Amino acid sequence: MIYSEKVMDHFTNPRNVGEIPNADGIGEVGNAKCGDIMKVYLKVEDNIVVDAKFKTFGCGSAIASSSMATELIKGKSVDDAWTLTNKAVAEALDGLPAIKMHCSVLAEEAIHIAINDYRSKAGLEVWDYKEHDDIHGEVHEE
Amino acid sequence: MNKSIYMDHAATTYTKKEVMEEMLPYFTTYFGNPSSIYTLARETKKAIDIGRDKVAKAINADSNEIFFTGGGSEADNWAIKGIASAYKKKGNHIITTVIEHHAVLHTCEYLAKNGFDITYLPVDEYGFISIKDLENAITDKTILVSVMFANNEIGTIEPIKEIGALCRSKKILFHTDAVQAVGHIPVDVKEMNIDLLSLAGHKFYGPKGIGALYVKKGIKIDNLIHGGGQERNRRAGTENVAGIVGIGKAIELATQNMEASNKKLVYLRDKLMNGLLKVPNTRLNGPIGEKRLPGNSNICFRFIEGESILLMLDAKGIAASSGSACTSGSLDPSHVLLAIGLPHEIAHGSLRLTLGDATTEEEVDYVLDTVPKVIQRLRDMSPLWDDYIKKGEK
Numbered sequence: 206m207i208y209s210e211k212v213m214d215h216f217t218n219p220r221n222v223g224e225i226p227n228a229d230g231i232g233e234v235g236n237a238k239c240g241d242i243m244k245v246y247l248k249v250e251d252n253i254v255v256d257a258k259f260k261t262f263g264c265g266s267a268i269a270s271s272s273m274a275t276e277l278i279k280g281k282s283v284d285d286a287w288t289l290t291n292k293a294v295a296e297a298l299d300g301l302p303a304i305k306m307h308c309s310v311l312a313e314e315a316i317h318i319a320i321n322d323y324r325s326k327a328g329l330e331v332w333d334y335k336e337h338d339d340i341h342g343e344v345h346e347e
Numbered sequence: 348m349n350k351s352i353y354m355d356h357a358a359t360t361y362t363k364k365e366v367m368e369e370m371l372p373y374f375t376t377y378f379g380n381p382s383s384i385y386t387l388a389r390e391t392k393k394a395i396d397i398g399r400d401k402v403a404k405a406i407n408a409d410s411n412e413i414f415f416t417g418g419g420s421e422a423d424n425w426a427i428k429g430i431a432s433a434y435k436k437k438g439n440h441i442i443t444t445v446i447e448h449h450a451v452l453h454t455c456e457y458l459a460k461n462g463f464d465i466t467y468l469p470v471d472e473y474g475f476i477s478i479k480d481l482e483n484a485i486t487d488k489t490i491l492v493s494v495m496f497a498n499n500e501i502g503t504i505e506p507i508k509e510i511g512a513l514c515r516s517k518k519i520l521f522h523t524d525a526v527q528a529v530g531h532i533p534v535d536v537k538e539m540n541i542d543l544l545s546l547a548g549h550k551f552y553g554p555k556g557i558g559a560l561y562v563k564k565g566i567k568i569d570n571l572i573h574g575g576g577q578e579r580n581r582r583a584g585t586e587n588v589a590g591i592v593g594i595g596k597a598i599e600l601a602t603q604n605m606e607a608s609n610k611k612l613v614y615l616r617d618k619l620m621n622g623l624l625k626v627p628n629t630r631l632n633g634p635i636g637e638k639r640l641p642g643n644s645n646i647c648f649r650f651i652e653g654e655s656i657l658l659m660l661d662a663k664g665i666a667a668s669s670g671s672a673c674t675s676g677s678l679d680p681s682h683v684l685l686a687i688g689l690p691h692e693i694a695h696g697s698l699r700l701t702l703g704d705a706t707t708e709e710e711v712d713y714v715l716d717t718v719p720k721v722i723q724r725l726r727d728m729s730p731l732w733d734d735y736i737k738k739g740e741k
Binding site: 208213216217219222224233237238239240241242243244260261262263264265267268 | 651653
């Protein structure tokens, strides 16, 4: 299995690692049993994601996906950030190996949960979200 | 980073120069098909005989009990399928263990789909099977016991002599996958009552693509590879002459060097393991002392994942392996680490470093300096580490 240079770059020098104190929204997905957990922190001002950070337990592509996904939503409106798909994350990384696509799904889901956490804390209606029918979903359901 | 430190000798070894040099003439000068009648062929036939003698001597077998194969996996497949097929009228029960290599496990799964009953013996926290469990598992339908000599992941050396003695007393055939043991620790098929034994050249500085199955005289076994009359009608296919020359030379060197090499490896291994275990929240997998393969170390680092460790070490010039799910291409971490009772989340963070003849103390020191930094860097990114630290502060 070979990772793209982009993946290796975002793994070796991950952007946005860390926590945001008093974050406006936090989203955590995955579990330790499966070997990956992603936690995304958002700072939102005037409906704009002014900062995004992450902490991830997982493989190279999980860390790279977290790094890329947080990069992609920074500076975007919450509405635009909501539309980020796992495919967009994978494409921005110049592709992920097929068995690693679930890492990009985790990034998408972590961001959705963080946004809904923000909306719920801000007294806004949470948005509907259909979870991916992904190998990880099956494992997590056991 | 130009540094290149190879610590994955259990995966494969480089071919030693002396071994390669002996092999080379058999690609060019002595290329004749050993089955032919002319002089050129006689040279290759002689080379095969010498290679066979050397392999036999290394495990205290007779030369006519050694059959060359395309590697360790073929030897395992042949031993188990060949005995199952030859003895199926006598019984359909095979006993093996939960920590075998996939060459044994998947062969047993295949046989299970074809009417055989397989018992998988459990192991204790260090990876040892219990003789009592084995004795209890034997029924009047049992035709074969297959227990690995030493485990490739955690280095556990199984009680082979006791297993051999028990199988002999119960008149059940005993196969051992000795791929990790031969050339590294003493193996004596007579003293240990071994009926069938698999070995592979590339684990002891020989070439890849050559292995052997030892079959004790008088044991009937069906063929796996059908065709020409090579290997006394037991294994068809034109012989890998250069490979046979190479495995013979490699096993001879390994046997000669074993004592001195092991003394060095045990020293370096223990230095490495003890140093890495100083990192907080780690655990050693497998036993300590003489019942562990001299070159094997396997440690779990909590709160991080193995593939990330490997990628970061690779960037620092260190080649290693892990039992994490991400490196196995499946969702589950190593079956061996789960079998010794590790929860999934801990098994994901395993790091196997296997040392070899070329390993130096400077390399061990570099690894001891590098690994803790990599571990800390990954822990600093891990939400599990955060949770752990916060819990500690409360």
